[in-house]
Amino acid sequence: MGSTQEEVEVSYDVSNEFFRLWLDERMNYTCGIFDGTDNLEEAQVKKLEWISNAAKVTPEKRVLDIGCGWGANIEYMVTTRGVKDATGITLSRAQAEEIGARKLPGVEAHVISYADFQPEQKFDAVTSICMMEHISTPEQARKGEHISLYRDYFKKVWEWTNPGAHFGLQTILRNRVPRNRTDLRDIGWVTYKIFPGGLSLRLEDVIMAVNPHWEVMEIRTRREDYGKTTGEWLRRLRLNEAAIREKWGDEVFTDYERYLDTCVRGFDKHYQSLAQYSLRRID
Template sequence: MTADVYQGATAESIRHHYDVSDDFFALWLDPDLTYTCALWDEGDTLESAQKRKLDHLIEGARAAGARRVLDVGCGWGSLLERLVRTHGVQRAVGLTLSDNQARHLRGLALERTEVRVENWLDHEPAEQYDAIISIGAFEHFARTGLSRAERVAAYRAFFERCRAWLPKGGRIALQTNVKGNNVRMDKQTVRDLQFIIDTIFPESEIPALSEVLESSEKRFDVVRLRNDPDHYSRTCQEWFDRLRAHRDQAVEVAGEKTVADYERYLSSTVGHFRNRHLGLSRIVLEAV
């Protein structure tokens, strides 16, 4: 794979983040280890809001009851489990770059599910899929510091692959953080975001919504789009509160520095979404 073809975060930098320790993430995520923005409604707990999000995207992609569904960036498998155990999907395939996540998922022994430690760029399915869902992985598909044109080219390569893997009319449900380009940042916000890039998510860069849409042109129609920054602010607050509540155990598992770094990352991110320096897009696209 050459850098000019694929310009996303490397497997090494992905592992830097997701392979900290499963026990560490289990202390502050929900029990299914969903590590992306939830979809909140009145009376929700983090657990119910995460399931609501999964169901929302499954419905958007028309994946319920489908024969074959691809999850690009499957994390610890909460979507795969929901697809096969609640929505009757016959075959669910999950891609991740994290060895820990794949090990955890294989331990769950989900029926009718295949887990692959594989970049989407290298994925060559034997058959097409009926639907594709990708939650919180797109943020890793372009490396920090690329020009807009280079980012769009990297994202376009992703949409080209997805188009080839779907029939006409097949859908992708995509959830991704996006830059909140409409509000000027103060210096502290710039410092906090730089800290997150340097320390928490090396090599990754969040797309602008316009880049996501531009790179999907000619291959996909936008069917639905919503922006839910307050939902991510609330999700991060919940994660932060849970991390704080288990701080001593977290330090035992991951060390004081990691815990302090995550406290800074999570607490500042609550503000980034609240202040609209970041947005949270949930997009349904249909293959043309």
């Protein structure tokens, strides 16, 4: 079901040091919010703030972060929002290792799929930033299985939470299939080479799948912000070209340059967008 561990590790386990060269200092590998700033670091903090607000994160709540990446969101919740009990799950061993290295009090990170996760205690708030893209493969979507997979995910999160829980969610959206050869090929290449097993969602997929477990309280799209985010990643990647080619080889550099350039075009031409959601558990 969805991306396998091997596929996830293709996407996130090139090397933590490699990603550190072109992401922000906290290693957020998702869209920032550039409201009132052109600085990537500040934009990423604004994103983390939005997601925590959407999940109504407060210090006394037990929080789950699904697809926790290298721990940027958990670190923010613990250090800035005062959370004392946070759990992260990821399928990437390199990411879990990085979270461990951050030595955050009250934080547990598990290498496990959401499909197998069975927490002993329930959570009061949930966040998930761009993990749903790994729930359905393109092949499963072509067979029409994707909505059931997304709904099953929302059902699981409902089962893991206490009444009154809120869920701060962020997903990449696929808005429109390109109509020209270059863009079609590049987007297909990114899907299969950089994010094998992954698929961005359509906004209507989320709206259908949250029922009957979660109520949509707020949705905000951020297409232009993701264009700026990927543009800044591309700029930083190119600044480090020599070091990347030397340490990880020419193919890693050219692949990631093509991927990020495709993303910038994809957001600019409305092929892709991004949405942030505040969901409330239907008790």
